[in-house]
Amino acid sequence: MTTNYAREFETVDVVINSTARTCGVDAFALSVIKTERQIRKLVTHLIYQFPCFGPADVPSIRQTLVNNRRVYFDGFENGFNAIYPLSISALVGCDYLRLHDRIREAVDHRNKIFHGQLTSNNLTRDDLLAYVGDIRTGVRLCREALSRNLGTMVSPGILFENQRSPT
Numbered sequence: 001m002t003t004n005y006a007r008e009f010e011t012v013d014v015v016i017n018s019t020a021r022t023c024g025v026d027a028f029a030l031s032v033i034k035t036e037r038q039i040r041k042l043v044t045h046l047i048y049q050f051p052c053f054g055p056a057d058v059p060s061i062r063q064t065l066v067n068n069r070r071v072y073f074d075g076f077e078n079g080f081n082a083i084y085p086l087s088i089s090a091l092v093g094c095d096y097l098r099l100h101d102r103i104r105e106a107v108d109h110r111n112k113i114f115h116g117q118l119t120s121n122n123l124t125r126d127d128l129l130a131y132v133g134d135i136r137t138g139v140r141l142c143r144e145a146l147s148r149n150l151g152t153m154v155s156p157g158i159l160f161e162n163q164r165s166p167t
Helices: 003-008 010-016 023-047 055-067 073-083 088-092 096-114 125-149
Strands: none
Touching (some): 023 055, 023 073, 023 096, 073 088, 073 096, 088 096
16 A cells, blocks of 8 residues: 555545444545545546646636536546556556445445435445445555556656646
C-alpha cells in the first residue's frame, strides 16, 4: 500500500474505527465519493495533457462538469478509456470485472441512500464495510497499475493524493 493511497483513505479509517452508530454507512459513502473524485481528477489531468487544452479552458471544462448531474464513476472510466491507449480494465487486470461490478453496485446503493431510499438488499453494516474493502482494493489496484503504466504522462502521485486540481 502506498503512502498516497493510505493518506486518501485516512478519513475512512477514522470513521470505521469510531464508535458512531452510522460508521458503516458513513465509511461506505465516503469511499464512493473519494473514488469518484479521484477518477475525475485523473481524467481531467489527462485532458490537460492534450495541447489543444490550456489554462483558459479550465472554466469551461469545470462548468461542463457542474452542468451535468449524471457524471459518475462509469462516465469518467469511459472518458479515461477513450483518451488513453490502455483501458482501466487492461490496467487493473483479472480482478477488474468483479471490482468494477462492486463499484457500480456501490454507486447505485450510495445514490439510493443519499436520497433517503431503501436499497433492495437490506444492507447491513458488514455488507457496507465489505463494499468499502472492495472499493479500496479497486482503488489500490488502479493506483498501482497507473503508477507502472502512465510514465511521464501522469505523475505517479496524481491519483489519490490530496492535491488541488483545476476541476
